[in-house]
Amino acid sequence: MSDKKHKTLCAYVEEELQVKDAKSFISLIQPATHFCEGCGRSVAKPEDVCKPKKLK
């Protein structure tokens, strides 16, 4: 556990944020501008995923 400064959506999903706090989860993914090439999740901010790739 070395990097605690920024958590990615990928990590949040592993902790089931989408179940525990759907509202916060939705604020991370809307409006989606990028997606994660590593796990296929879409996000509003590229820094919130492990392998950001622009939509379109």
Ligand SMILES: [Zn+2]
């Ligand atoms: Zn990812």
